[in-house]
Amino acid sequence: MNIKVDPAAVTPEQFFSWVTTQDERYELVDGEVVMMAGAGRRHDAIVVNLTAALHAQTRGGPCQTFTGDTYVITSPSTRRMPDLGVDCGKPDEDSLVADRPALLVEVLSPTTGGFDVTVKLAEYQALPSLDYILFVDTDSPNVHLYSRAANGAWNDVVLKGIEAVIQLKKLNVSLELRDVYAGLDFRPKPRLVE
Numbered sequence: 396m397n398i399k400v401d402p403a404a405v406t407p408e409q410f411f412s413w414v415t416t417q418d419e420r421y422e423l424v425d426g427e428v429v430m431m432a433g434a435g436r437r438h439d440a441i442v443v444n445l446t447a448a449l450h451a452q453t454r455g456g457p458c459q460t461f462t463g464d465t466y467v468i469t470s471p472s473t474r475r476m477p478d479l480g481v482d483c484g485k486p487d488e489d490s491l492v493a494d495r496p497a498l499l500v501e502v503l504s505p506t507t508g509g510f511d512v513t514v515k516l517a518e519y520q521a522l523p524s525l526d527y528i529l530f531v532d533t534d535s536p537n538v539h540l541y542s543r544a545a546n547g548a549w550n551d552v553v554l555k556g557i558e559a560v561i562q563l564k565k566l567n568v569s570l571e572l573r574d575v576y577a578g579l580d581f582r583p584k585p586r587l588v589e
Contacts, residue, residue, distance in 0.1 A: 407474060411491055420463070423474040431476060434504065437533045437579060441502045442478050444577050445531070445570070449481060449498075452568045458483040458497060466492045467499060469518035477515075478502045481566060483524070495524040497566060502531045516541070520549055526565045535581055536572045 410423040420431035434442070442463070450460040458481045465482070466474040474492070477499040484494025499519050503512070512530055519528050520541070528541040540561055541551045554561060554572065561570040 407468075407472070410474065415491075420476060422466075422476055423472065425470070426472040432504070434502075435533075438478075438502050438504055440578055441531055441533060441575060444575050445500060445502075446479050448570050448574050449479065449568065453481055453566065456567070458566060461493055464491075467496050467519075467522070468492055469522065473518065475515065475518065477519075481568075483566075496522060497524060498527040498529065498563060498568075499525060500529045500531065503533060512539070527563050529561065531575065536576050538572065538575070 405423060405426050405428055407423060410421075410428065413428075414421050414423075422429050422431060446460060446462060453460050461480050461482050463476050463478050465480070466476055467480070469475050479500045480493060480496050481498040482493040482495060483497040486492070486494040501515060516528065516530075519525055520543075526543050530539040530541075532538065535555075536557045536559070537553060537555045538559070538561060539551060539553050541549050544550055557573045557576060559572045561568075561572070561575075563569070
């Protein structure tokens with residue numbers, strides 16, 4: 396049974412009651428229901444690789460890896476679905492939301508990349524439990540890592556090339572870009588010829 400609600404007045408409770416009956420993926424953004432764009436095979440392969448690598452290193456510890464089916468509360472009226480992350484809280488088994496997200500990962504696509512690195516970045520950086528934000532390029536082996544320092548300030552670094560390693564020290568996690576991009580080929584960049 397579908398619940399018809401006025402999108403301008405959707406509460407998180409109404410949204411979760413409705414979204415669990417849907418086949419498509421949706422976010423709640425400032426009280427408005429927004430359909431998520433589909434992902435391509437490269438995007439999916441990177442998400443699978445990251446999920447496997449993160450889960451292998453967090454399994455049995457105080458934090459758990461979660462997938463894109465888990466929501467993150469970024470404001471009273473916004474529920475986001477990052478591609479994956481790590482939750483260091485104690486979520487109820489039936490909960491649809493991360494309790495204390497410590498890492499959020501967005502695999503960038505050409506259609507959503509600009510939005511992710513501006514609007515979502517600002518929302519994610521406002522989360523008090525978050526230590527790391529990772530934006531992963533699908534076209535080349537590049538990642539942009541944001542890390543929260545002890546004083547609360549955010550630092551960022553771009554890691555380039557298949558030999559690079561992502562260090563998430565607070566989570567005791569190390570991710571090699573060769574593992575993140577395993578099974579993917581990269582097209583050579585065009586060069587100017589004189």
